[in-house]
Every structure is written in structure tokens, then in C-alpha cells.
Amino acid sequence: MKDFKIVELEQNLEELKKQVEYYKKIAEQTGNLCLRETEELSKLLFLHKQSKQALQESEEKLRNIIEHSNEIFYVHDREHKFLYVSPKSEEILGYTPEEMMGRWTELITDNPINQKGIELLAEAIKTGERQEPYILELRRKDDDLKLIEIDESPIKNTEDKVVGIVGAARDVTEQEQAKKEKEKLEAQLRHVHKMEAIGTLAGGIAHDFNNILGVVLGNAELAMDDVPEWNPAYFNLQEIRKASLRARDVIRQLLSFSRRTDLERKPIRLIPIIKDSIKFLRSTIPKHIDILQNIEDTYDTIIADPTQIHQVMINLCTNASHAMEKIEGILTIGIHYVVVDEDSQLSVPDLTLGDYLKVTVKDNGQGIAPDVIDRIFDPYFTTKEIGKGTGMGLSVVHGIVQSHDGVITVESELGKGTSVSIFFPVVEKKVVTNKGSLNIR
């Protein structure tokens, strides 16, 4: 029989063991729960870090694309306040993104082409619809002008309301210049083809007509020998002869234009011939027109027909004087030596590389309207009143210049005057002084 106290102690011990087991179980469960929650939290943190990293990488990638693109990317709100401008702005426009944000409106020039862009932007903000790309002329920090193509899209909020604009701006200055240059070259090519076609036609007709006219004139003169002067028919024959002679002059002009006349080309000094022409012209051009000479003392030998050079000067100066009929005119005749290299060739694309004498006839008359300037070398094209010109003057000049392997250019501004430049290739250059460059002055 156990002592009561021992039994009690054994019972207490048993109870304590149970309690320890109970607490151990609780502690184990709590510990496991804590471990599992910590593990779960750890996984969540890992996922969070992973997605954060993925987002950072994605942002980095996007930023790289934006910052290394050739375009300026930007975002602005409805009030045109810029919220973002990519760093490319510094390269294209000379302004840092921060500078751009503050003063971009000052960059827009007053060029009328900008109006379309302003209207399209307003339309995009108003309607929320993407508009076609447009071109703005902007002024760089260094004052250069740039043509910028803008492509924009409206940004809408969840209520479909436009809250801003996201856009890309691309420098298209060079492309636009190249486009204009190409259009100009195409127009020149078309013009050359047209003049050649007209020249062939006119030359052919003139040749046949000249033969027929020879028969008419010869027979008229033979008939005049046979018909006495008192006979009224004699007067009629005289009129036939006069008309035939006038017709022969017209045919000569047509043949000059079509380059079918016989040339007497030989090495000549151009300056004395031009000076002779000026002397002659002084007596025929009205006194209210001053003739200024800007003739460079330079080597001036070209291969040419002196008579035709004379013809060129008379035709050009006569046209100039007609343009200055109603004003105190100034006719400036210049001769300069120019060297055409690869850089300067761009200003007159028809010229091949080499040395030229540039003869300029410039007036301060009424100028030529842009819509007709392409037609001024067409035979019989004239803007003069009836009786003041046949429309053959410039056609003849064009034909003569081409037959001398030269090039003719015309610059004109309405109300300010016209400048015609002719480039004659120089030959056998021995001594050249005061050599100029091809800046068309």
C-alpha cells in the first residue's frame, strides 16, 4: 500500500507531464504556424521584389528606347503644359528637357505652315481623335530653323475625356530640303525636255518654212523685175517682199532658239564684248534707267560666237528695261569668275565641276510672278502688252546659252526685280586674278 502522499505526488507528476505535453504541443503548433507564415511572407516578399524588378527592367528598357530614339517624345496636358520631354530635345532643338518644358511655345515661328499644326492639335484635344501628322517650323536655341514632323495621340481618362497629348517629334529638315531639291530638279528636267521638244519642232518648221519662204521671196523679186513701178501690182509685190523679209527674221530667231544656226565659235575675251554691248545698249535704253557695271578684272576667255553673245545681252537688257519702264530703274551688269566645286555645285545643280564666267543682268523692276517663271523660256510666251514683245527674246537667249554649253538661271521676286545669271565655261585658263566663289550675288 503506497503512502497517500506518494500517490498524490505521482498523480501531480502525471498531471504535470500531461501539462508539459499540452504546452509542448501548443508551442509546436504555434511555432509551425509562425514558420509557415514567415515562409509565406517570404514568398510574397520575393514575388513583390521580383515584380518590382521586372517593372524596373521594363521601365529601364522603355527609357532606353525613348532616350536613344531619334525622336523627341513628350507628354503635355490640355493646357499645353509639358509633363515630360525626352532628352533628345537637346540634340534636335538645343534645349534641355527642363528648358523645353518652360518655353517651348517661344520656339514656334510665324511661318504660315505652323497654322495647320496648331489647328490639328486643337482638334485632337477637342475631339479626342488622333489627327494626321503635321510639320512645324521651330527655332533652335542657336537660332537655326528646323522642320519638325509631329505625330500625336490624345490621352483619355477613364471617363473618355482628353487629359493630354502624347507625341513624337522628328527632325525632317533635311528630308524636306531634299524633297524640295528633288522637286526642283524634276521641274528642271521637265523644262529641259519641253524646251528640247519645242526646239525640235520649231527648228523643223522653221527650216521647211525658210525653204518655202525662199521661193516666195525669189519669185516676188523676179516678178518685180517684170512689173513696172507704176503698175499697182508692183506695190503688192513690194509688200510681199517686205513681209517675206520680216518672216525671215522670225525664222532666224526660231533657228537660234533651236540651235540650228551655223555658229562661228572661237576663243574670245568675253569682257570686251560685254562692254561693247553695254555701250550700244546705253544709246537704246531709256535715260531714266542707270546702267551699273560690276565687272571683275579677271581672266575671261571662253569659246563663243561674239554675235550671239551680243544678241544675248541685247535681249536680256531689253527685257530688263521693259520691266523698269515706270520706275527709276537700275540695270546692273556683272561678270565674275567662279569655281564650281562639290559644295557650290548644289546651288546650281545643272553645272558640272569647273571654272566659269558668270554674267549677271539684274534689274529692280516689277519681277516675274512665281506661277509663270517656269514658262519664260517658252517660245512666244510673253507677259508684255501686245506689240511690245514677240515672246522669243528669252527663248533665243536660252538656245544660245545652251549651244555654248552654258547654264542660265533666273531669280525673281515680285516688286523687287529679276536677276538672270549665265554661266559660260572658261577655257585655257592661264592667269586668274580675284577669283570668286559660286555665291550667287
Added chain:
Amino acid sequence: MKVGIGYANRKDSLLLGNEVAEKAIRNGRIDKPSLVIAFCHGQVDHEEYFRGLQAVIGNKTPIIGGSAIGIITNDWLSYEGYPAGAAVIESDSLRHKEAAAGDLDKDERKAGQNLAKKLSNSLDSKLILVFYDSIKRAPTATDPPVINASPSLIRGIEEKLKPSVPVVGGGVIGDYSFGHPKQFCGTYVGDQSVVGSLMGGDFQPYFRIMHGCMPKDGIYHTITKSNGAVINEVDGRPIVHLIDEQYGTQDWRCQRPVKRLTIGVNHGEKLGDFTEENFVNRLITGALPNEAGVVIFEPDLDEGTEFLFMLRNNKTMIESVRKNSAELMEEIVKNGEKPVFGLYIDCAGRTAKASDSLIEEASEIQKVFNKYDTPLLGFYSGVEVAPLLGKNRGLDWTGVLLVFAQGQITT
């Protein structure tokens, strides 16, 4: 004592060495370097990096250190890319002697003895700084890595040197894949080596161990079957099944190392209040594929050892670092001394990346050192070595902060 810290992160290893050394010399205004402690990431070409350091510092100044998963300095903390750092020390009053021993993978204890023999105990020793190769065998597709045992190494050192000299340092590791690291052995680059510097003279070493684990449930378990670094059974049950029950899943078996659970041995009073300084924690590097057991980072837990499962806790870890580093610096100042250089040996498992933390715990150390304007060099290690409860030990998942203090502060 003047100390300059250099840091760089670039692919060209030679230039990396040049840049790190140049910056250290410039930052510390060093004229005559006497010792360099240097580390670099595992993917750096260590020979080239070493050559780059020597090109600037000269080949007469010993360079000790080796691979690291990452670098910590006053201004930098990185374990991405090619991070490298160095502390260049100039001091006439610091007496030091460097030596190295190899064949660690063959016999850790003998390597420790060889090192100690070369160092001798002639100096008025205050500290032995050691860095050794952590990896005996790199992991394979099926097997976890095998680690060089720190207890045997430390025992070897202590057998030949005064045991009272504190051994502080770390087992180096170059990447999270546990690839083979390298060691900077004074004048050459070695592997399977231990390099040490016996230090004495006019300075005082202070150190603290940063923890961050707490008992999961306070229940003691006993290892009933083990083999070296592998624990097979606990309380007569397969340890893998026991851990499966704790997690409620088997997902943890894929983790290398296991992220949240460690094994802690309490060297204090068994049922006393929890004191983190009394615990030595062992990282579980992974589960064996056939459920035969788990591998721990050090092969020092024998059958019969009582342990607790410990929960790794980021908040506790950061609080421990913040508190201990601040207290250590306060203690130095209170003793009338000035902290002149800090070396932080930080377990690679404590990075924000490895511990899924939002904060880098080492940033707390940076804050404290910047407050005291004291040069700091730290590296992410495999094993940390420091005295704990009066005995030099290899530790896991700790940060060991060693501070060199000097001089009297006059008021």
C-alpha cells in the same frame, strides 16, 4: 593607424584591382601601406585583380582576403556584377605577421596547425585574423556542397597558438552556387588555403556577433543519427519528415540553403531566458534527394547533441545589427578609445536578396560607421569565425563586426 577603403565594380579584373587600390590609397592618404585586406566577387579573375592591386601598392605589402559574394563599404553595398573592395592599412604601431597554409580539403586541423606554426606566437598577440576556403567540394546536380569544417581548423590553430588569442575572420565564398573560391595568401592567390595575420601592438580589437534567429517553439530535439555534416535522424525519426510536418509541405526541400529554418545549439543555460548570444546556429544547406537527411554548413553537430529549431527573422536580424553595432562603438568611445577601422564579416544568407528582406541589414552598420566617420570594409562570407562564450567558433547566419580601436581620447 591610417586606413583607406577602395571599392569598384567593373569587368576588367586588372583595372578593377588598380581602381580599388588607387581609391583606397587616396581615401586613406596612405604613404607607406603595410597591410591590405582585399575581397572580390567570385566571377572576378582573382589573379588579375591581385595583380592590379599589387601594381598600385607594390609587391612587398601582403594582401590577405579572397573571394566574396558581395562587398560592403561606407558608401557601397553590392553583390551584383563584379564588386571588389580593399582596406589599405598604414601603421608603424601595428605589428603583424602573415602566413598561409594549403590542403585544407585534405585535413582542416593540420592546415590550422601549419598556419599557426608559421605565424608563431612571438608577437604580443591580440588577434588572429583568418580567411579560409569554405568549400571542400562544390555541389553537383544531386548533392549539396561539402564544407571545410571550421571547428577542426580552429582547433588546429589553437593547438599551436595561445588559445586565449581571439580568432576572427571567415570562410570565404564567391557566389551563391557555392563554386570554389580563392584566397589572397599574402603574396599569391591560393585555393583550399587558410591565410592568417597575427596582430599585436598599439591597438585594441573589439568585436560583436550579430544574430537574428529565435527559437521556433522552444522544444529541444536530440540528434540520434548523423554523419559529418549530414543529420539523418532526430528523436529517432527522419529529420526530413519532421521538417515536412513543420512546414506542412515539402517545398522547403527545394531551397538551398533553407531560408527560414536553422538549427541552433544553446551554449547557455538550457531552460534559462532566451539569450541570442548563447546560440550557435547552423544553416541547413539543403535536403538530400533520397530523404536520407539534411546537410548543415559545418560538420560539428554529433549524435546526442541537443538543439532547437530556430526561426530566421529579418526584423530580429536588423534590430540585432542596429543595437549591437551602436553599442560596440559606444563602448569603444566610453573606454576612451577611437574606432579607426571596422571589418564586417557578414553571412551571405543575410543579404536582402537571400533573406527576402526589403532592407539590407548591413546598411545599419554603414549608418553607424558613417556617424563615427570610421572606415568600413565588409564582405559577404560563407562562415563567420569569432569567439563565443569564451571559445573561438565557426558561426552561421551571423555578422561578425570587428573594430580596431586606438589611442586615448583626451577631453
